[in-house]
Amino acid sequence: MTLPFAIIAILIIAAATAAMTLRNLIHSALAVAVSFGGLALAYLYLDAQFVGLTQILVYVGAVAILIVFAVLLTRGGEAPEKSVFSASWIWGLLITMSVFATLAWSVLHSFASQREPAEKVGATVKQIGDALMTKFVLPLEVIGLLLTAALIGAVIIAMRDESPKTKMEDGRSKMDKSSVPSSILHPPSSTGGRQ
Amino acid sequence: MTPLVGYLLLSAFLFAIGLAGALTRRNAIIVLIGIELMLNAANLNFIAFWRYGENPEVLTGIMFVIFAIAVAAAEAAVGLALIIAIYRHYKTTNLDEVNTLKG
Amino acid sequence: MLGEGIIKGMAETARNFLGSYVSAERLTTVQYPEERSVQIENARQFPFLVFDGDDPMKGLRCVACQICEKECPPKCIYIVKSKDKRADYKGQMQLYPTTFNIDLSVCMSCGICVEVCPFESIKMNTEFELSTTDRFGGLLVNKHQLAKSNDHYRKIHPTDASSSDAALAVEVAKAQAKAKADVEAKAKAAAEAKAKAVAATPVAPQPVAAT
Amino acid sequence: MTDSLDQIFVFVKHWLLDQLANVLPPAIMPLVSSVMSLLPVLVVFPSLFALTTVFERKGLGRIQNRYGPNRVGPFGFLQFAADGIKAIIKEDVVPRAADKVVHFIAPVILVITALTVYAVLPFGRNMVAADFDAGLLFFFAVGAASELAVFMAGWSSRNKYALLGAMRAVAQMVSYEIPLILSSVAVVMITGTLSLPKIVAAQSTHAGLLPDWFVFTPWGFAGFILFLIAANAELNRSPFDLPEGESEIIAGYFIEYSGFKFALFFLAEYLSMFALSGLGITLFLGGWNAPFAALEFIPSWAWFFIKLLTMIFMFIWTRGTLPRLRQDQLMNLAWKFMIPMVLVNLVAAAVWHFTGPGITRWFTSGALVLGAYMLLGKPQFESKDIGKRTYRFAD
Numbered sequence: 001m002t003l004p005f006a007i008i009a010i011l012i013i014a015a016a017t018a019a020m021t022l023r024n025l026i027h028s029a030l031a032v033a034v035s036f037g038g039l040a041l042a043y044l045y046l047d048a049q050f051v052g053l054t055q056i057l058v059y060v061g062a063v064a065i066l067i068v069f070a071v072l073l074t075r076g077g078e079a080p081e082k083s084v085f086s087a088s089w090i091w092g093l094l095i096t097m098s099v100f101a102t103l104a105w106s107v108l109h110s111f112a113s114q115r116e117p118a119e120k121v122g123a124t125v126k127q128i129g130d131a132l133m134t135k136f137v138l139p140l141e142v143i144g145l146l147l148t149a150a151l152i153g154a155v156i157i158a159m160r161d162e163s164p165k166t167k168m169e170d171g172r173s174k175m176d177k178s179s180v181p182s183s184i185l186h187p188p189s190s191t192g193g194r195q
Numbered sequence: 196m197t198p199l200v201g202y203l204l205l206s207a208f209l210f211a212i213g214l215a216g217a218l219t220r221r222n223a224i225i226v227l228i229g230i231e232l233m234l235n236a237a238n239l240n241f242i243a244f245w246r247y248g249e250n251p252e253v254l255t256g257i258m259f260v261i262f263a264i265a266v267a268a269a270e271a272a273v274g275l276a277l278i279i280a281i282y283r284h285y286k287t288t289n290l291d292e293v294n295t296l297k298g
Numbered sequence: 299m300l301g302e303g304i305i306k307g308m309a310e311t312a313r314n315f316l317g318s319y320v321s322a323e324r325l326t327t328v329q330y331p332e333e334r335s336v337q338i339e340n341a342r343q344f345p346f347l348v349f350d351g352d353d354p355m356k357g358l359r360c361v362a363c364q365i366c367e368k369e370c371p372p373k374c375i376y377i378v379k380s381k382d383k384r385a386d387y388k389g390q391m392q393l394y395p396t397t398f399n400i401d402l403s404v405c406m407s408c409g410i411c412v413e414v415c416p417f418e419s420i421k422m423n424t425e426f427e428l429s430t431t432d433r434f435g436g437l438l439v440n441k442h443q444l445a446k447s448n449d450h451y452r453k454i455h456p457t458d459a460s461s462s463d464a465a466l467a468v469e470v471a472k473a474q475a476k477a478k479a480d481v482e483a484k485a486k487a488a489a490e491a492k493a494k495a496v497a498a499t500p501v502a503p504q505p506v507a508a509t
Numbered sequence: 510m511t512d513s514l515d516q517i518f519v520f521v522k523h524w525l526l527d528q529l530a531n532v533l534p535p536a537i538m539p540l541v542s543s544v545m546s547l548l549p550v551l552v553v554f555p556s557l558f559a560l561t562t563v564f565e566r567k568g569l570g571r572i573q574n575r576y577g578p579n580r581v582g583p584f585g586f587l588q589f590a591a592d593g594i595k596a597i598i599k600e601d602v603v604p605r606a607a608d609k610v611v612h613f614i615a616p617v618i619l620v621i622t623a624l625t626v627y628a629v630l631p632f633g634r635n636m637v638a639a640d641f642d643a644g645l646l647f648f649f650a651v652g653a654a655s656e657l658a659v660f661m662a663g664w665s666s667r668n669k670y671a672l673l674g675a676m677r678a679v680a681q682m683v684s685y686e687i688p689l690i691l692s693s694v695a696v697v698m699i700t701g702t703l704s705l706p707k708i709v710a711a712q713s714t715h716a717g718l719l720p721d722w723f724v725f726t727p728w729g730f731a732g733f734i735l736f737l738i739a740a741n742a743e744l745n746r747s748p749f750d751l752p753e754g755e756s757e758i759i760a761g762y763f764i765e766y767s768g769f770k771f772a773l774f775f776l777a778e779y780l781s782m783f784a785l786s787g788l789g790i791t792l793f794l795g796g797w798n799a800p801f802a803a804l805e806f807i808p809s810w811a812w813f814f815i816k817l818l819t820m821i822f823m824f825i826w827t828r829g830t831l832p833r834l835r836q837d838q839l840m841n842l843a844w845k846f847m848i849p850m851v852l853v854n855l856v857a858a859a860v861w862h863f864t865g866p867g868i869t870r871w872f873t874s875g876a877l878v879l880g881a882y883m884l885l886g887k888p889q890f891e892s893k894d895i896g897k898r899t900y901r902f903a904d
Contacts, residue, residue: 005197009205016209016232020216025224026664030611032228033657035209039235040650042202043260046246050643051260053650055238058264061653061686063231063271065679068660070224070275072676074282085219086291092218100211107203116198116247123257125643125703131254132261139258143265150269154276300886304831311572311830318571327575 004045012038025071033064050128202243210236223278223288227271234267339455342422344402345411347444350387354445359419361386362395366411366420374404375411387466388473398441402428418462424454515808519635522546546638550627557817558779559589565825572829596772604667604765611665616766616773618658623780625651630787631706633797633810644705645697648788649690652743655781656682659752662774663762674761678745678752681839685742685749688847692736695728695851695858696792705788709796722795727875728857731882733793735851737823740785742843744778746824748831751839786820787813846885853881 015035019028036059043052086092132140213232220226238260245256282288318324328335351357362379378397386392411420423446430436452459513520522545529541563578563586570577578585603612629644631637641647656679663675697703700711714721723729742749745761753761763774790796794816797809834842857877864870 002197005201009201012205013208013212016212019228019232020212020220020225025222027611028225028228030657030661032232035232036235037654039239042205042239043242046202046242048242048246048257048260049641050646051238051242051257051264053643053646054261054264056650057646057653058268059231059235060657061650062683063268064657065660065683066271066275067224067228068657068664069676069679070278072664072672073279074224074288083221086221089219093215095218096211096215099214100207103207103210104204107200107207110200110203123251123254125646126701127252128254128257128261131258136258139262143262147265147269150273154272157273158276158279300883307830308826311826314574315568315571315826315829318574324574325576329576 005042008038008042008045011035012042026068029064029067029071032067033060036060036064048123050123050125199243199247202239202247206236206239206243209233209239221289221291223281223290223293224275226290227274227278230274231267231271234263234270238263337424337454339457341424342409343407343426344405344423344428345400345409345420345444346423346425346446346450347398347441348419348421348448348451349445350448354442354447356384357387358394358441358445359387359417360395360398360441361392361417361419362398363416365414365416369410369414371408371410372404372406374401375399376401388470389477390473395441398444400439400444402437402439418466421451421455421458421462515634515810517808518549518633518810543638547628550638551624554624554627554780554783555776557783558776559593560586561779561783561821562592562775563588564821565828568822568825569829572826593772597769599768601768601770602765606667607765608665608667611661612765613770615658615662615665616763616770616777618661619655619777620773620780622651622655622658623777623784626781626784627787629705630784631709631791631796632787632813633808636797636810637706640704640706643703645693645703645708645788648705648784649686649693652781652784653686655777659762662766666762666765668765670758670760671762671764674752674758674764677758677836678762681745681749681752681843682743684840684843685739685847688735688843688851689739689743691848691851691855692732692739693788693792695732695855696723698855698858699723699862705791705796709791709798712795713798715802720795720798720800722793722798722800724793724795726861727871727878728854728861729793731850731854731857731878733789735847735854736789736793738842739847740789741824741827742839744782744785744824746778746782747828748833749839750833751836754833782821782824783817786817786824789820790816845888849885850881853885854878 012035015031015038019031019035022028022031037056040052040055040059043049043055210233213229213236216229216232217226218229220229241256241259241263245251245254248256278288281293285293287293314324348359349355349357350359362377364377364379367373367375367377376397376399377395380394380396383391383393407422409422412422428437448459448463451462522542525545526538526542530538533541566588567577567579567585578588581587581591603609626648628639629637629641629647659678659682660675663671663673663678666672696708700708702708702711712720712722719725724733741747745752751757753763758764763771766774790813797813799805799807799809799812857874860877861870861874864873
């Protein structure tokens, strides 16, 4: 185990644990952004430059922002009074521990676990671009379609149902409909202001 | 260099943290964050396997991660939109209280 | 053409930018400590007390009538009357202020004290560089600091000063005329009394002493 | 001679490295090398920030027919020292309800992200701190992290104006990041690389009178203008300064900051302005290349800084000219004009690339860009019948 790996691992684990345990949702969101950043560092350390930078761009730049916006839109910025954990948290913890035990056992007994990395790995942007445009062109198109569908879907789901009554026309045409503000038609008179 | 087992254990631990968060927290947004962490743990696995694999020049691991990031971004957008819609309806994001279907 | 307005605006600001280096009259700014804009005549900042003659404390026009103290809306004037009297510009015996303080941090420059003063004594100054390092006492000015000569008043507000001088001159003239009339009347009365006395001396010896 | 002047900083660095190699263990030499590459950035750009604050105030003053600061030092050029001392010795007030930790780290993160992007900018021939293969992606990735810092600053202050400003800033930065990235993608399409030194190298030739800078092509010109607008919005500078509009929400997300932390926000803002200007220069204005072969005796880093100062002047000029937009106008501009325009620009770049050299590609590519501009701009700017204003009550 090398020092950079240890630092990155501790950063990821600490930030992820903080994200899952902090009471304040905004703190959670910021901690998970740190965790995503740590993962990006891990990718960079593993010579996957393009993926690491994409990770920062997408997760820190977009997903974390999306999460804090969602927190603010659902008024979750305040720390809750009650416990933040669900009523059935003990079952969740048991399931998690068994899952982790299974994963760790299989990882530790895997034949590939002590493998050393290949000496020189070239994953230049050019290679990735070429691969995306030749071998992986179909998945790329599908992803494009998926993103478009997700964009439209997210907008439609989150859009407020607007009744035609509350729909505002732009201010200019509203002003022209001879709707003079009442304060101008009925100026406050000295006799009490009420007609 | 760190052997592959280091990355795999890190990834497993991250997955466990995300799973624990998703299963135990009340707030829907935190549950979504936990799911994102699980997805990221899987991505770390892909990158580690690509880097330590037999023939890294094929770039399959990297491609998988790029697509997974795109899918995760779409998932986050739709998921958060759903949470906002749920909040509009129930005026809460507490998953223990959103249980109308339970009957 | 689209975007034309933006280009026009950019050209305008560029003209301003370059023009300010070429022609100095574009720059309307006054470089304050070195050059000062001429104060207009009706500029007013805070009140001061006018004195005549050379000695500020002797020539102070104020007679401590305390009208300004009572009229001042923010109550920033504080006056203590003197016990003794002294002659004012008209020669009448008047009280004078032993203390006359104005708290300039409270004063709102309304000028009501000037309006109500019957003695042309308090006027508005144009002095504005009043900054001080003392937060509490620095702007509490006493009568020594407030006293300014009539020449100063003539300098800063020439029109007002001349009308004020004219009013005072009328007052003085009236007072002198009255005094003269009094003196004449007294002299006349004295003369009459004398004449009477002379006429009456043989008859009655001392009427005053008699009463 | 010209060569040695051009490479003088590179020589100095190598000489120093050779000297240090005798003293220091070889294990830390890469670290020393990168520190020595980054040290000049840490010195030069903050001092440029100091000067630019004075230049900006003087320039804005001249645009408004004033003098601007002219008291401290010769022609007021030491004003930045006075401002800096004032900022440092001022009391640092933190609101009682504020989230202390987040409130403290937000400006720090902002400055760090603003400084980190300089790692990939080529300041001159062989003068780039880290020649990343994905340099452009690095720039945008690190720049995206600053949005979170802005949000942290606004949210942690516990002030409604700060939160409003932060929300506005984040919404604006996310919206304008798309045209910013897509306008750069056109350049990446033509050059086929994300590495900034290679993009500069692709623009180093001369074709006839004009150099081969991308700004002298139809798509490049449109891309450069779109890049400038998007950069202006990304930097929250006027006319897109809604997040910190003084007359609306006082100072936006950094309203509750005082003293040195307040100065850090300004430092970060100006550092990102220089960085984005540098990126614009690298992508569209030929980087450190001289415009004419005859002018190549001037060293490359000098060309970079000449272009940088020109860009800074452009930013100051627009700030002095254009009034602030409304929030709906801002979003309309981003989603209804900028993004379609940028997408058309990508097509124009592709047409340029695949049509052989000659006059045809000028016409096709240019017609595409111009047609899109007229079509998209018309409903955006001209449909509103902005006639002479009539007043009903005031005569």
